[in-house]
Amino acid sequence: MPISGGRKIKKGVIQGGSTEEQVMASNIDIAFIVCGLDNNFDLRRIERYITLVYNSRVKPVVILNKADKCPNPEDFLRLVEEVAIKIPVYIVSALKSISMDVFTQYMQPGKTVVFLGSSGVGKSTIINCLFGENRQQTKLISESTGKGRHTTTYSELIMHDSGCMLIDTPGSRELQLWGTTDCLDESFQDIIELSYKCKYNDCQHHNEPGCAIIKAIEEGSLSYERYESYKKQFFELKLLDKRKKQLELYRNKMMKRNKF
Ligand SMILES: Nc1nc2c(ncn2[C@@H]2O[C@H](COP(=O)(O)OP(=O)(O)OP(=O)(O)O)[C@@H](O)[C@H]2O)c(=O)[nH]1
Ligand SMILES: [Zn+2]
Structure with missing residues (x-):
């Protein structure tokens, strides 16, 4: 790989x-x-x-x-x-x-x-x-x-x-993420495990009652910066996925038009 x-x-x-x-x-x-x-x-x-x-x-x-x-x-x-x-x-x-x-x-x-x-x-x-x-x-x-x-x-x-x-490898200043949000299951397994303990299955971890992530941040067992880092990576990977799908659609359209 x-x-x-x-x-x-x-x-x-x-x-x-x-x-x-x-x-x-x-x-x-x-x-x-x-x-x-x-x-x-x-x-x-x-x-x-x-x-x-x-x-x-x-x-x-x-x-x-x-x-x-x-x-x-x-x-x-x-x-x-x-x-x-x-x-x-x-x-x-x-x-x-x-x-x-x-x-x-x-x-x-x-x-x-x-x-x-x-x-x-x-x-x-x-x-x-x-x-x-x-x-x-x-x-x-x-x-x-x-x-x-x-x-x-x-x-x-x-x-x-x-x-x-x-x-x-050459050191780079920017480090572009690649992959799907699935890989965050491993790199942020502490946050994923906490999210299973939230009261609501669709908890957005904002201010919902019984949110295990907010509780962990308040208690100090999860750092706020780490949670922010998780969200940043999540949205980056989501955006990447969206861009990949757009490119895929565009390519399919071009292929149909040009009958490759
Ligand atoms: N004090 C100290 N300096 C180190 C150590 N390891 C590397 N350096 C210094 O850090 C600088 C950069 O080291 P490199 O090995 O060129 O770093 P690199 O990660 O290969 O850098 P790129 O090739 O640009 O990606 C050099 O001046 C090294 O001497 C260390 O253990 N201690
Ligand atoms: Zn939650």
Whole structure:
């Protein structure tokens, strides 16, 4: 199954978003969602990657890199574990070679793993570290903004000594979701499970009596931001579905007219 997201690259040029699926890599076993423990840390972005990876039927693993830059990585780990339900999350530092052995269990012969994450989170540095040699060109990150320079502009396949194939992908600024709202059942399983407990089957979780989601937000067991993130992804995927159907209708009309 393809992993979509990021931007499509045509003849070396990064393309903008579109209603076409943006293929990053195919036949993947594990997707490492890499996030930096610096001022680029973004919980909502991790949630988007999780939805994308689940949509591709690939096993997600979250990697919190740059532990050396963070005085309290355990606090971030707890935050991520709340949104990455049943997904392994690890703290590492590729630059200082801290806890890099967590990758060994996933790098099995015949397996293919992909590294996803926005630009500058350290995907190429992790791969360099796993190879123990400087395979990828990494550029200096701006300390003031925490933003990395775009260095990887195409997905690269690299064979590791373990017999595992590694794929480095270009970090993208926008992360377009792809798939149907069904994939939210996995990435937001906490919210879906809560919704089953609402008093009314058609509860919109606004101000209905007996709404389990509102209750969980009030009690603090569900964060308001996570619920907002779920709604945002839901409406994005709905809109995408609508656009796909419109395109399909248009194509059918054109095919009839042109008698293809
Ligand atoms: N302090 C610290 N810096 C790191 C670590 N890992 C990577 N970096 C730095 O972060 C910057 C970006 O690293 P890259 O490996 O190029 O990031 P990338 O995710 O591959 O970026 P793109 O190719 O643009 O998608 C470089 O300056 C790295 O040296 C780490 O564990 N700790
Ligand atoms: Zn409800």
